[in-house]
Amino acid sequence: MSTHSFISVNWEIFIFKQHLMKKIIIAFDGMHFAEPALQMAASLHQVSPVQVTGVFLNSVDYTALWAFPIIPGAPGVTIPAESAADEALLKANIAKFEDLCRGLEIPYKVHDDSDGLVFEEVKKESRFADLLLICSELFYQNLGKQPNDYLKTILQMVECPVIIVPDSSKIPQSLVLLYDGSESSVFAIKQFAYQFPELCKKQTRLLYAGEESGNIPDQIYIEELVLRHYPNLMIETMPAKQGAHLQEWMDAHGNPLVVTGSFGRSGISQLFRKSFLTELIQQHRTPLFIAHK
Numbered sequence: 001m002s003t004h005s006f007i008s009v010n011w012e013i014f015i016f017k018q019h020l021m022k023k024i025i026i027a028f029d030g031m032h033f034a035e036p037a038l039q040m041a042a043s044l045h046q047v048s049p050v051q052v053t054g055v056f057l058n059s060v061d062y063t064a065l066w067a068f069p070i071i072p073g074a075p076g077v078t079i080p081a082e083s084a085a086d087e088a089l090l091k092a093n094i095a096k097f098e099d100l101c102r103g104l105e106i107p108y109k110v111h112d113d114s115d116g117l118v119f120e121e122v123k124k125e126s127r128f129a130d131l132l133l134i135c136s137e138l139f140y141q142n143l144g145k146q147p148n149d150y151l152k153t154i155l156q157m158v159e160c161p162v163i164i165v166p167d168s169s170k171i172p173q174s175l176v177l178l179y180d181g182s183e184s185s186v187f188a189i190k191q192f193a194y195q196f197p198e199l200c201k202k203q204t205r206l207l208y209a210g211e212e213s214g215n216i217p218d219q220i221y222i223e224e225l226v227l228r229h230y231p232n233l234m235i236e237t238m239p240a241k242q243g244a245h246l247q248e249w250m251d252a253h254g255n256p257l258v259v260t261g262s263f264g265r266s267g268i269s270q271l272f273r274k275s276f277l278t279e280l281i282q283q284h285r286t287p288l289f290i291a292h293k
Contacts, residue, residue, distance in 0.1 A: 021049035021107070022130040022195070025160075027122060028056045033093050034135035035100075040165045040287070041133060042104045047171070047198045049107075054097045055125050056090055056112040126158040130195060134164050161191050161291035166255075172287065174203040174256040177226065181208075181217025184261030184292060186225070191291040192259045193229035204230040205253070209238040250286055259289045 024044070026037045041052045094110055101108035111125065126132050177192075179185045193200050206226055208216045216222070216237065227233055238249070250256065 021051050023053060023128070024050050024131045024133060025053045025055055025125050025129045026133045027125075028054055028093055028097065033096060034133075034165075036167055037133040037135045037165045038097070038100060040163065040171075042106060043171045044196075045104070045106050047196070051107040051109065052101060053109045053111060053125070053129065054094070055122065056094055056097075056110065057121075123157055123159065126160045129160045132158055132160055132162045134162060156292070161188075161195065161289060164288045164290065166287055171199065172202075172255060172257045174254060175199070175205070175230070176250070176253070176256045176258045177204060177206045177230070178258060178260040179206055179208050179216075179222060180261075181222075182261060186222070186261075187293060188259050188261040188289070188291040189226060190229075192289050197229070199257075200230045201232065203232050204234070205256070206230075206233060206235045207238060208236070255286045257287045257289060259291075261290070261292060 022044075024041050026034055026041065028034055038052070041050060044050055045052075090112065094112060098108065098110065111121075175192075177185075177189050179189070204226075206222070216235070223235070250258070
C-alpha cells in the first residue's frame with residue numbers, strides 16, 4: 001500500500017469514527033406516548049451520541065406484545081388490523097416523536113410497518129440495536145399486577161440490553177451493580193461498562209446478598225474486573241433475609257440506576273424471590289439496566 005493510500009484509509013477511518021453512535025429503540029403504544037423513555041434517550045444522547053428508532057405498534061399490537069407468552073420456535077402471532085381511530089392516534093404519536101427528536105437534536109428513524117407480526121418485529125428490532133428502552137408505567141398499565149412471567153419472557157425474547165425507565169427520565173447520580181456470583185450478573189456488569197463507559201465514573205456500589213453476607217463468591221476476580229471499569233467503587237453485602245428492606249436501601253441511596261442480569265437461582269436472586277424486581281419497577285422510581293445472553 002502506498003503512503004498516499006495509507007493516509008487516505010486512515011482519514012476514512014477518522015471520518016467514520018466521528019459518526020459513531022448507539023442505536024436505541026423505543027416501542028411505542030398507539031394509545032400511549034412513552035415520553036419518559038424518549039427523555040431518557042435524550043439524557044443518554046448528552047453523554048454519548050445516539051440514534052433513536054421509534055417502533056410504533058398499534059394499540060392492539062402493544063397489548064398483545066405483553067399479553068401472550070412466547071414459545072421459542074412457535075409460529076408468530078398475527079394481530080388484527082387497527083381501527084381508523086387507532087390509526088389516526090398512531091400517526092399523531094409518530095408526528096410528536098419526530099417533532100421532539102428534532103427539538104432535542106437527536107437523529108431518529110421511524111418503523112411502523114410491523115404488519116401485526118409483533119413478536120417477530122420487536123425481536124428483529126432488538127437484534128439490530130444496542131439498547132431497548134421500556135417505559136415502566138406503560139409496561140404495568142398493559143400488563144396488570146402480576147407481570148413476572150411476562151417480564152422473564154420479554155428478557156428472554158429481546159436480543160439487546162434493556163433499560164426499564166421510571167417516571168423520572170433523568171440519569172441517576174450513582175450506580176448499583178447487583179452481583180450474585182453468577183455468569184448472568186457478571187455479564188450485565190460488563191455490558192453496562194461497554195455500553196456506557198462515561199457513566200461508569202459515577203459513584204458505584206457492588207451489592208452482594210447471600211446467606212452468608214461476608215462471603216462474596218470469587219471476590220478477588222470480581223473486584224479486579226469491576227475496578228477496571230468503575231473507579232469509584234464501594235463493595236457492600238446484605239444478608240438475603242434483609243431483602244425485604246432493599247427498597248428502603250435504594251431510597252436511602254437516591255434511587256440509583258440498578259444493573260442486573262436476568263433472573264437467576266442463587267445469591268441476589270434469593271433477594272427477589274418475592275418479586276423484588278417487579279416491585280422496583282412498579283414503584284416507577286428506579287431505572288433498571290437488564291442484560292442477558
